[in-house]
Amino acid sequence: MSEAQQDRIEPLDEDFERVLCVVAHPDDIEYGTSAAVDRWTTAGTEVTYFLLTRGEAGIDTMHPRDAGPTREAEERAAGRVVGVEEVAFGTHRDGMIEYGLDLRRDIAREIRRRRPNVVVAGPYELMFVGGMLNQADHRAVGLATLDACADAGNRWIFPEILDDEGLEPWHVGLILVAGAARPTHFVDVTGHYDAAVASLEEHRAYNDVLPDDFPKPPQLLQLILGGGAERVRAQDESAGAGIEHALLVQAFRR
Secondary structure (H helix, E strand, C coil): CCHHHHCCCEECCCCCCEEEEEECCCCCCCCCHHHHHHHHHHCCCEEEEEECCCCCCCCCCCCHHHHHHHHHHHHHHHHHHCCCCCEEECCCCCCCCCCCHHHHHHHHHHHHHHCCCEEEECCCCCECCCCCECCHHHHHHHHHHHHHHHHHCCCCCCHHHHHCCCCCCCCCCEEEEECCCCCCEEEECCCCHHHHHHHHHCCHHHHCCCCCCCCCHHHHHHHHHHHHHHHHHHHCCCCCCCCCCEEEEEEEEC
């Protein structure tokens, strides 16, 4: 197989019923993934969110005791825009998440509680696509999510989740990493761009303090989702015809 064939991005088989998105902070899902969420919920798929923090350290001009509740409320509103009603939060400190057993246990517990067919994680590489340094919380949560999918299916890892909480092991069949450096699949989110923009715009307190030169939600999501569609069309113009926006993901089947 040639390198070009190995790097080919294929359409994702979306035959699943339940999806759990796991990220570090409010607004992480809204940087593109929410377009796919809107596609899935519109089709009747159940999608839930699990955020490890409330993003309380994310606004320099707002004390964490105020920022946490504000950003939590904004995330719940952002979820509702794309059809998500179940949004859960962990108790890890924003900016101070450490990869380890506690983090894996918390994610494994949520997987057993929600019993998803698909888990969507964030990127865990050192660098974002485009060369920007990935933030520490993102790296820790992304990697822990991959490992927690295995933990959730093994009754002998974190047995207290079963013994004390009665949550039976659960096998996750597919993990998707949104924003991965080397995507393997795409979700055609044509028609869901506006919902994704509206979802990101719900993060008003956070968006209002971003630098003036930071792209606004419509421009930012056009870069991410429009750029994804361009990449799909570039590999096969006929197969990509009609695709205006696409979320690129790296898929791991288990």
